[in-house]
Amino acid sequence: MTNLNPIHPRRLLLFSVRPNPQDFEQDHSANSQLGYIGSGWGSVSLLKKLDTSNYNVIVVSPRNFFLFTPLLPSCPTGTIEHRSIMEPLRYIIRHKQSAVKYYEAEATKIDHARRVLKLADLSDVKGEVSETEVPYDYLVVGVGAENATFGIPGVKEHACFLKEITDAQKIRTKVMDCIETAMFKDQTEEEKERLLHMVVVGGGPTGVEFAAELQDFFEEDLKKWIPDIANKFHVTLVEALPNVSVVLPMFSKTLIEYTESTFKDEKISVRTKTMVKKVTDKNIECEVTKPDGTKEKQILPYGALVWATGNAVRPVVRDLMAQIPQQASSRRGLAVNEYLVVDGTDGVWALGDCSATKYAPTAQVASQQGAFLARLLNSMAQTQELESELKKLEDLQLQAAETGDRETLDKEIQKKEKSLRRVKQLSPFEYSHQGSLAYIGMDRAVADITWFNGNFATGGGGLTYLFWRSAYISMCFSTRNRILVIMDWIKVKIFGRDVSRE
Ligand SMILES: Cc1cc2nc3c(=O)[nH]c(=O)nc-3n(C[C@H](O)[C@H](O)[C@H](O)COP(=O)(O)OP(=O)(O)OC[C@H]3O[C@@H](n4cnc5c(N)ncnc54)[C@H](O)[C@@H]3O)c2cc1C
Incomplete structure (x- = not known):
């Protein structure tokens, strides 16, 4: 070819x-x-x-x-x-x-x-x-x-995950199925409420970003095309830890507060100190820690459940x-x-x-480790090559009869030894943090950026959002990806999002 x-x-x-x-x-x-x-x-x-x-x-x-x-x-x-x-x-x-x-x-x-x-x-x-x-x-x-489920019964069977493309497609189908089923003739009000309750478990960056995206989808598109769901569609973010700040540790306190207040504006319910104990096809059984420290069992009826609680x-x-x-x-x-x-x-x-x-x-860590290993493997190969060349030169030097030849070979050997020392000088892996970014909905993002060895945080507003977009565009793998992503964003701005099932 x-x-x-x-x-x-x-x-x-x-x-x-x-x-x-x-x-x-x-x-x-x-x-x-x-x-x-x-x-x-x-x-x-x-x-x-x-x-x-x-x-x-x-x-x-x-x-x-x-x-x-x-x-x-x-x-x-x-x-x-x-x-x-x-x-x-x-x-x-x-x-x-x-x-x-x-x-x-x-x-x-x-x-x-x-x-x-x-x-x-x-x-x-x-x-x-x-x-x-x-x-x-x-x-x-x-x-x-793989996705951590902590052995909680029913999670593997009933929850959707968000790690692969197939997961994203499953979530799409599930959400749209819930909406259309809620609109089925003679559906009871209680069942409608359950079906239109979207629960995201895990208050880390993935859970926060997905909850924000889902709420945007509802506000900007679903509400317009399916007005009957306007008063019932509801997104809840569930987190076992005391507050979202604990699970977004990369962001400063101000940015966490900004995220929480944005979620309030967006009408996303945030339930902290809520530990999921069991999941069935229609309900999430949780244990909630109340302000006085006592625990209470609660049942959350749900339509779609997205599980984003970390790695196993x-x-x-x-x-x-x-x-x-x-x-x-x-x-x-x-x-x-x-x-x-x-x-x-x-x-x-x-x-x-x-x-x-x-x-x-x-x-960020994985890709820097990949680049480090490439340097290490490249230098390992160069080392082997230089060592075998050095060995050949040393053998030639031993066999050389003329003093002039021996001196020329000696210079060559010194040059190779210098290159070898340089190639072998590889410091251990050190991660360099470039900053953290998260989309939080309503065209707002939070950013905590490392700049000239200092940190600066910027919260919300159009500027941070534009920064979030340009940072993600620059991080995309190829020019092809960059152009496709920009076109998707433009398409959504012009035509809105598609509300058909996957
Ligand atoms: C929804 C989501 C959003 C995220 N957002 C961010 C973000 O904004 N910023 C950030 O820094 N990080 C983010 N992360 C985390 C980041 O994606 C991971 O830390 C990163 O992917 C880890 O890279 P990796 O190479 O270790 O594994 P992965 O990228 O997960 O790749 C693992 C690869 O191994 C393959 N594989 C699995 N099992 C086998 C097997 N048995 N044999 C052979 N191959 C196998 C998989 O198919 C895959 O190709 C996000 C993660 C998710 C899920």
Whole structure:
């Protein structure tokens, strides 16, 4: 396959034919096999910066695209079309220096002793082979985390989550189903109220942003097209901790208060100190801590429930941890050292939400870790190359008969040694926080930004909102994504959001 590039500046050809790196086989003899699992923030940031000519790179992930999660809360309401925040992995791989193999599969087991990955194709379409093994010399684990349900009965069965595109689609269908069912002929008032009660559990950034998006959808579009629901549609945010400020620790007190007062204006009910105990198909059973410290059981009838309470360790990671004695005391994920090497292993790294570090599980952390690992792996390859060149020069020097030749070789050796020292100088991973942003509805956002080593907070208003939008646009993966997201925002401003079911 070839890639046609418009006008080549140097040769003045109308088209230059650039070979597709994927057309070449990987050099299995010379390079080490680098397996890495996941196509999220950590893994894709690593892939972007990795010099793939140094390794036989194999990427394994059940998701053949990168997902820009910060804008995922805008998808269920139709503010953003989900394709606008997806970047196909094949596009990314296609632009690498040399062949990268991708398998759409789930790593079901990492056999640490045998240095082998077990893969399973869990998609709906299966060929004759749907399970296999891939050996690796080096491995990067970037599988993220799954949704934490804390073992609360009924959550897995009845709640919607918000981690993947399919989750956003399910929420959309559920919300629209609830609305249309509430409008069914002869529906009782009580049932209408239940169906139109949208509950978001988890007062962290994801829960806050989704509740805000849903309320915007209601105020700006649903109310207009389905006026009968105007007095009944209601969004509630449920949080077990005493206040939203505890779960938005990245924001200053002023911004938290601003968020809470905006929610009041938007008529989003915020129920703090409310612990969900059980979920059935129609009710949420909670335990509420009252101001005097006593506890009260309450039942919240609901139509749609969105569960956004944080992360839990994935089974494949739990299984790997069980194989390594040094991981016995780690609870939040793979314990790693300052170079992201998984404790108790050699040549296995972990990044992002599946690793347990002192940093919060965010996209910012995962992508910086990915970039760091790319530098580390690139410099490892350069080190090996320089060391073998050095060895050759030293052998030549030993064999050289002439003094002049020996001196020339000596200069060469010194140069290589200097390069080697430079390449080997890689400081441990250090996270640099760029700030926090959250959309809180009604065209308002809160921002806490790090600027020239200082922090400044800006709360609300159109300016912060514009800043939020431009920051997210600049963070999008590609120009294609940026243009699509801007077009979605413009589309919504002109035509409003679509109120059809997914
Ligand atoms: C709705 C939402 C909004 C968010 N907003 C923000 C924000 O505004 N700012 C911010 O900093 N962070 C945000 N985050 C958090 C951020 O998305 C995560 O911290 C980040 O995605 C972690 O990156 P990761 O690479 O560790 O994992 P992920 O990005 O989750 O990627 C994990 C990858 O591993 C793959 N995978 C899973 N299991 C397997 C397996 N067994 N084998 C192979 N592959 C597997 C998955 O398919 C996926 O490709 C948000 C998260 C969500 C859900």
